[in-house]
Amino acid sequence: MSPREAPDRRKTLGEFRVNGERREVAYEPHRTLLEVLREDLDLTGTKHGCELGECGACTVLVDGVPVLSCLTLAQEVEGCAIETIEGMADKGELHPLQDFFAELGASQCGYCSSGFMLASKALLAQNPSPSRDEIRVALSGNLCRCTGYVKIYEAVELAAKKLRGEPCEPSRECTHGR
Amino acid sequence: MLRLPKFSYHRPASGAEAVRIVAAHGGEARYVAGGTDLYPNMKRRVQRPGHVVALSRCQDLRGMRGEARSGVTIGAMTTLSAIEHDPRLRAEYPGFVHAASVVSTPLLRNMGTIGGNLLLDTRCNYYDQSHEWRESIDFCKKCDGSTCWVAPSSPRCWAVQSSDTVPLLCAIDASVTLLGADGERRVPLRALYRDDGIDFVQKRHEELLTALHLPATNGWRASYRKLRRRGSFDFPVLGVGACLSMDGDRVAELDVRIGGAGSWPIPAQKTVEMLRGAVLRFDDAASDELIRAAAQEAYKPTRAMDNTDLDAHWRKKMAPVFVARAIRDCLPGAPPRRDVLG
Numbered sequence: 001m002s003p004r005e006a007p008d009r010r011k012t013l014g015e016f017r018v019n020g021e022r023r024e025v026a027y028e029p030h031r032t033l034l035e036v037l038r039e040d041l042d043l044t045g046t047k048h049g050c051e052l053g054e055c056g057a058c059t060v061l062v063d064g065v066p067v068l069s070c071l072t073l074a075q076e077v078e079g080c081a082i083e084t085i086e087g088m089a090d091k092g093e094l095h096p097l098q099d100f101f102a103e104l105g106a107s108q109c110g111y112c113s114s115g116f117m118l119a120s121k122a123l124l125a126q127n128p129s130p131s132r133d134e135i136r137v138a139l140s141g142n143l144c145r146c147t148g149y150v151k152i153y154e155a156v157e158l159a160a161k162k163l164r165g166e167p168c169e170p171s172r173e174c175t176h177g178r
Numbered sequence: 179m180l181r182l183p184k185f186s187y188h189r190p191a192s193g194a195e196a197v198r199i200v201a202a203h204g205g206e207a208r209y210v211a212g213g214t215d216l217y218p219n220m221k222r223r224v225q226r227p228g229h230v231v232a233l234s235r236c237q238d239l240r241g242m243r244g245e246a247r248s249g250v251t252i253g254a255m256t257t258l259s260a261i262e263h264d265p266r267l268r269a270e271y272p273g274f275v276h277a278a279s280v281v282s283t284p285l286l287r288n289m290g291t292i293g294g295n296l297l298l299d300t301r302c303n304y305y306d307q308s309h310e311w312r313e314s315i316d317f318c319k320k321c322d323g324s325t326c327w328v329a330p331s332s333p334r335c336w337a338v339q340s341s342d343t344v345p346l347l348c349a350i351d352a353s354v355t356l357l358g359a360d361g362e363r364r365v366p367l368r369a370l371y372r373d374d375g376i377d378f379v380q381k382r383h384e385e386l387l388t389a390l391h392l393p394a395t396n397g398w399r400a401s402y403r404k405l406r407r408r409g410s411f412d413f414p415v416l417g418v419g420a421c422l423s424m425d426g427d428r429v430a431e432l433d434v435r436i437g438g439a440g441s442w443p444i445p446a447q448k449t450v451e452m453l454r455g456a457v458l459r460f461d462d463a464a465s466d467e468l469i470r471a472a473a474q475e476a477y478k479p480t481r482a483m484d485n486t487d488l489d490a491h492w493r494k495k496m497a498p499v500f501v502a503r504a505i506r507d508c509l510p511g512a513p514p515r516r517d518v519l520g
Contacts, residue, residue: 030182032217051180052218053286054411067289071217075187076234119285140410141283 014078018043019087025074033077034058034069037084045085045114049143056142059115060084066122066141085114088121096162097121100155104174108146115142120156128164132157180221180308188231193238193357193388196231201359201384203229209386211255211294214286219299223309224321239293239388246270246395254293254354254387259284261292271392273400273508276515277346277419280404283411293387296344296354296367300337300375300441301413302485304328320376328485336483337375338438344371345419345437346402348445352392356385364391371442378441398423398431401507401515403500405438407487414438415486416493418500422508427457434501439493440481446501448475453505460511466502473502 011026018041025040034051037043037060049057051070058070061083088095097117100106107113116139123130123138130138135156136149144152154174161168190196200207208227210216211234219225233239239255242264250271252261261267262279281287281295304318304327317323319335328336344367353366365381372378381387400421406412417437423430432453434446452472458465480497484490506512 028184029187030184032182035179035181048179052221053214053282056283056285059285065288066285068214068285071213071289073187073213073217073232075189076232138284141285143411 012075014074016041016074016078016082017080018082019084020081027074029075031074032070033060033062033072033074033082036074037069037082043084043086047111047114049111054143055112056115056119057112059118059142061118061122064122064125066119083118083121085117088117095121096159096168097124097155100158100162100168100170101152104151104155104158104170106147106151106155112142112144112146116144116152120159124156124160124163128160130156130160182217182220183223183226185220185227186229188229189235190231190233191235191237193233193236193386196233196236197357197359197384197386199229199231200386205383207231209233212257212286212290214282214290215294215298218306222307222312224305224312225299233293233386242267249394250392252292252390252392254296254389255291256293258287258290258292258295262287270395271400272514273346273402273419273421274343274350274392277343277402277404280402281342282413292343292390295341296347296370296390297379297387298341298344300335300378301340302328302335302337302375304485305337326375328483335375335441336481336485337378337441338483338486339371339378339440339442340413340438340486342402342404342414342417342437345417345435345443346400346421347390347392347419348435348443349419349421349433350393350398350400351421351433352390354387354391355389356381357388358382358385362388368445373440373442373444375441396423399508399510399512401504403504403507405488405493405496405500412487415488416480416482416496416500418497418504419443420501420504420508422505424458424510427459429453429456429458432505434476434505436476436480436497436501438486439497440479444479444481446473446476446479448479449473449501449505458509460506460509465509466506469502469505470498473498473505476501 012029013026016023037046047057049055053071060069062080158168188199207229240253242252244250258278268275305320319326348367403418404414405416420434422432432450435443437443449472476497480494482490482493
């Protein structure tokens with residue numbers, strides 16, 4: 001075994017494409033995407049939960065694929081298209097997922113919401129008409145301790161309808177309960 | 179924030195270059211594929227490599243080739259999601275795809291690779307904890323300490339084999355290619371694992387797992403049954419892989435491996451011996467009774483200890499139940515598995 005060499009502690013200069021903008025950041029090479037987003041780019045909409053891959057709070061999209069930013073090394077995604085919750089609204093207009101999460105109470109304390117909405121967005125991009133079971137599977141990597149999930153599934157179903165251009169009025173049961 | 183310790187990061191362009199870097203740094207270097215196992219372990223300070231060698235740029239570790247008639251080779255850097263959604267694998271290796279699709283969560287399957295899953299670190303309630311937690315019990319045998327807290331008088335470590343794909347891939351007799359400093363060798367998975375929580379893989383440190391080879395599909399059927407608390411996230415606390423080929427109504431070949439209940443995929447030898455040559459039909463009371471009696475023999479070799487989620491005695495009692503279910507899944511006429519989160 002070779003004697004332990006001092007690890008490289010110099011900062012590296014990297015360019016990230018976050019929410020369509022090019023951002024240059026000097027960061028330590030062992031930092032995760034979550035740390036760079038929150039601490040170097042001030043994009044604190046991405047939440048840190050367990051930081052071990054057990055909760056989904058830090059979900060972001062990398063080239064459209066939902067991944068956990070707490071276990072992704074920032075270096076690995078330089079040059080990739082990164083989307084965070086801050087990039088979800090378009091010119092001041094909320095994304096239908098954001099609209100329905102708010103309207104239905106699918107977001108309560110809100111800590112898990114950005115992860116849920118990004119995982120949902122990736123699902124709807126691939127499958128515009130998911131069944132309830134397909135939504136459950138796609139969101140099974142995100143934990144929510146407030147809602148009991150039903151409101152979240154309903155919000156995703158309504159957002160899918162809106163994105164398909166179909167009528168999407170929430171039922172009275174959705175907003176007032178049984 | 180739980181932060182990674184500092185390390186030097188290498189991004190070689192080929193498997194051979196990666197092997198050279200790890201060989202040069204010895205035990206100080208680790209490979210990283212998806213990072214879903216190594217990085218949490220580094221954050222908990224149970225692994226502290228000074229050099230991390232990323233395989234993400236190694237194009238030679240990606241892709242699939244071959245066909246079901248002669249066997250399929252899958253590059254080690256193929257993600258579990260890619261396996262789960264590959265139409266050809268779904269049609270030709272449904273048992274394997276099912277095992278890959280019940281690993282953790284969709285987000286982690288987007289990141290985790292098949293190579294990483296095959297070499298997943300063994301797990302234990304006394305090991306998968308923060309540095310402070312482990313320090314408070316004076317650490318454990320697997321990392322920094324000298325006592326195995328699961329069995330304090332035991333000379334060995336009892337950390338648990340926790341990969342979902344390993345029991346099934348051992349049952350179907352898949353193999354892997356290991357690339358070392360002096361060339362490649364092909365190793366059957368059944369010979370890769372050891373019954374030891376610390377030294378659980380029989381490969382040299384610098385050897386790199388480059389590809390998984392699935393055997394030709396010539397009539398065998400395989401199934402994986404997983405026990406866990408939740409339908410998502412959780413590692414198996416019992417995971418049974420079975421592979422069966424029939425000659426008419428008779429069992430021609432059978433292999434059953436029990437995961438999540440010992441440090442390696444435990445072969446259910448007696449169960450297999452009892453059923454070899456037996457007449458088995460799906461949905462037939464006599465066959466079910468035969469399978470139940472044979473599966474009961476899996477109770478003894480199952481080494482469930484009190485170091486995972488759920489009660490160890492119950493997990494041990496569930497082993498024969500899951501072995502019987504996995505074997506029944508493989509009978510001609512059994513419906514395909516359609517679990518949603520289960």
